[in-house]
Every structure is written in C-alpha cells, then in structure tokens.
Amino acid sequence: MIDICVNLQNSQFGDDQSEILERSAQAGITGILACATDLDMVSANKVLCEYAENEKNWPQLLTTAGVHPHDAQTWKDSDSKRLRELSKHRLVSAIGECGLDFNRNFSEPAAQRRAFQAQIEVASETTLPIFVHDRDSQGEVLHWLTQPIQPLSIIVHCFTGSAEELDNYLNADCYIGITGWLCDEARGGALRELVGLIPDNRIMIETDGPFLRPHNAPENARMFPDTLAALKKYRRRNEPALLPFVLNQLAELRGQSPQELGQLCSANAQRLFGFDTGD
Numbered sequence: 001m002i003d004i005c006v007n008l009q010n011s012q013f014g015d016d017q018s019e020i021l022e023r024s025a026q027a028g029i030t031g032i033l034a035c036a037t038d039l040d041m042v043s044a045n046k047v048l049c050e051y052a053e054n055e056k057n058w059p060q061l062l063t064t065a066g067v068h069p070h071d072a073q074t075w076k077d078s079d080s081k082r083l084r085e086l087s088k089h090r091l092v093s094a095i096g097e098c099g100l101d102f103n104r105n106f107s108e109p110a111a112q113r114r115a116f117q118a119q120i121e122v123a124s125e126t127t128l129p130i131f132v133h134d135r136d137s138q139g140e141v142l143h144w145l146t147q148p149i150q151p152l153s154i155i156v157h158c159f160t161g162s163a164e165e166l167d168n169y170l171n172a173d174c175y176i177g178i179t180g181w182l183c184d185e186a187r188g189g190a191l192r193e194l195v196g197l198i199p200d201n202r203i204m205i206e207t208d209g210p211f212l213r214p215h216n217a218p219e220n221a222r223m224f225p226d227t228l229a230a231l232k233k234y235r236r237r238n239e240p241a242l243l244p245f246v247l248n249q250l251a252e253l254r255g256q257s258p259q260e261l262g263q264l265c266s267a268n269a270q271r272l273f274g275f276d277t278g279d
Contacts, residue, residue: 001247001262002031002269003240004177005097005131005157005206008048008061009034009041012210012237016228017048021058023224024240030266031060031275032240035097035131035208037068039079042086049091059240060276064131065089066096066119072107075115083122093273095123096131097157100144103136117144123151129272132156132174134165142168153272158208159191166194170202175272177206180214180238183249196254204272205246205265213238214245 003024007013013020024032034045045063052061065086067075086092098119100112107115123130130151134141142165145154155175159166169176176198182188195203207214213236217223220237221230228234244258247265251258270277 001029001205001243002033002266002275003029003207003209003243004033004155004204004269004273005035005179006032006209006240007035007037007211008032009036009044010210012234013239019227020229020239020241021052021055024243025057025059027241027244028262029059029240029243031062031269033093033131033269033273034061034063036064036066037097038071038074039065039067039082039086042066042092046089046091062091062093062273062275064094064096065092066094066098066131067115068097069099069101069112069116069133070104070106072112072115075111075118079115080118080122083119084126087122087126087128092128094129094131094155095119095126095151097133098130099133100137100141101133101135102138113144116141120144120147120151121149124149127152129153129155133158134161139165139168142172146172155204155272158206158212162190163194163197166197170198173202175202175204175268177204178246178250179206179208180212180242180246182246182253183214183216185215192253195250200264201268203265204268205243205250205262207238207240207243207246209238209240209242211238214242214249216249217242217245
C-alpha cells in the first residue's frame with residue numbers, strides 16, 4: 001500500500017518519527033508521500049526522504065513541494081523561482097499541497113488565488129503532478145486548474161465534496177484521494193455514497209496523518225501498546241500504520257477485496273508519483 005499524504009514534519013510526529021515509519025512498514029505500507037505545506041518544509045522533507053533510502057525498515061519516501069492555502073499569505077513573487085529549484089530534486093514528486101480553502105480563510109482569498117495560480121504555472125512548466133487542496137471553493141479550484149496554463153496531472157487530496165464536484169473532477173481526468181473521513185459516521189455519509197463512482201484507475205488512499213484518524217480503528221493504546229503512541233496526548237493521532245482501516249472501509253463500500261483495491265491504489269500512486277514498483 002502507498003499512503004499519498006502524511007504530514008511527517010508535524011509536531012505530533014516529533015518524538016517518535018522513526019518508530020512511526022517502522023510501524024508503517026510492518027503494516028504493509030511500501031511508500032509514503034510526505035506532504036509539504038511551505039517551502040522550508042520541502043527542504044526538511046528532502047533530508048528525511050534521502051535518509052529513508054538507507055533505512056531498510058522504512059517505506060520509500062517521496063515529497064511534495066508547495067505552499068498550502070493556509071500559508072498563502074506568505075507567498076512572494078520570488079517563491080516561484082524557489083519552487084522551481086526545489087522541484088528539480090529527484091525525490092520531489094508533486095507540486096503542492098496547494099489550492100483554495102474558503103472554509104477557514106487563514107489567508108485572504110486574494111492571497112490564496114495568487115499563490116495557487118503561481119504554483120499551477122510551476123506544475124505546468126515542470127510537468128509534475130499538482131497535489132490539490134479544495135475546501136468550499138465552490139468550483140473555483142477546478143476553474144483555475146483548467147485554464148490554458150494547466151498542470152499535466154491533478155490529484156485532489158482528501159476529497160470530501162459533492163456528487164457534482166466529483167463528477168466535474170473526474171471529467172477533468174483528476175485523481176481522487178480518499179482519507180479516514182470515510183470512516184466518520186457523523187461526517188462521512190455523503191462521501192460513502194460517492195466512492196463507488198470513482199474509476200479504478202483514478203482512486204488513491206491516504207491517512208493525512210496526524211489528522212483524520214479513522215474511526216473504525218481501535219484506540220492507539222490498544223494498537224500500539226508500550227509505545228509513545230499509547231500516551232494520552234496521542235490518543236487521536238493518525239499515522240500511516242492505520243491506512244488499512246481506510247482501505248478496508250473503502251473496499252467494502254466499493255464491493256472489492258482490500259487486496260485488489262490496495263493493489264489498484266498503489267499502481268495509481270506508482271504511475272503518478274514515481275514510487276518503486278517492487279519489480
């Protein structure tokens with residue numbers, strides 16, 4: 001299995017990052033896309049990805065490069081050049097996480113649009129996939145992605161949108177990322193109705209750890225006894241080793257076996273991001 005989004009630089013992973021990566025490999029995770037939400041984080045992720053190449057007990061690590069809409073207020077014109085340079089590294093596999101988030105508006109909408117459009121241009125120039133965040137944009141994310149300057153490939157990370165939004169993204173040949181949101185009975189009902197509509201060659205799975213812990217997973221204290229993960233402060237923390245719970249729920253809803261679906265999702269991630277195939 002390949003987890004296409006883990007926020008490995010998040011402070012919740014600061015105390016036991018190595019153990020988390022070892023557990024993920026033990027759970028069958030062969031690859032992880034480390035998500036970068038600002039340009040300094042790209043450099044930190046690159047160091048970690050390079051280190052992982054010599055760690056036999058870790059999955060393969062690749063990274064994104066970009067600025068999250070929450071941090072778009074920090075975007076400067078010179079950041080386009082910096083992003084182009086960062087994206088040349090052999091372990092950078094996508095531009096992002098970038099997009100629009102009009103739910104929280106931690107950055108002003110105008111700043112979000114400016115940063116997003118600039119990163120679309122870099123994705124188009126580099127031909128790297130673009131790793132997209134869309135929350136309450138009412139179709140504006142797709143509008144900017146389908147202008148004359150557009151990325152070669154698009155992955156809509158953590159999709160939680162409507163049937164119309166899903167249809168529009170699929171019509172634009174986007175890939176769709178599914179998280180543990182699917183396992184939340186209170187919030188995930190609409191998504192559970194839609195996941196069966198995603199073609200086999202367009203679906204991927206992700207934890208988005210440490211966020212969105214799947215509700216169908218046992219408590220961390222039971223899953224990972226005698227580890228830091230069992231501590232009370234980490235009881236709601238998500239991590240790549242919990243990806244099988246997302247996979248199992250998704251497979252049940254799609255009428256597929258977890259093994260079949262896991263292979264399909266991994267093949268899509270290998271094709272899009274360049275993860276090793278194991279051949």
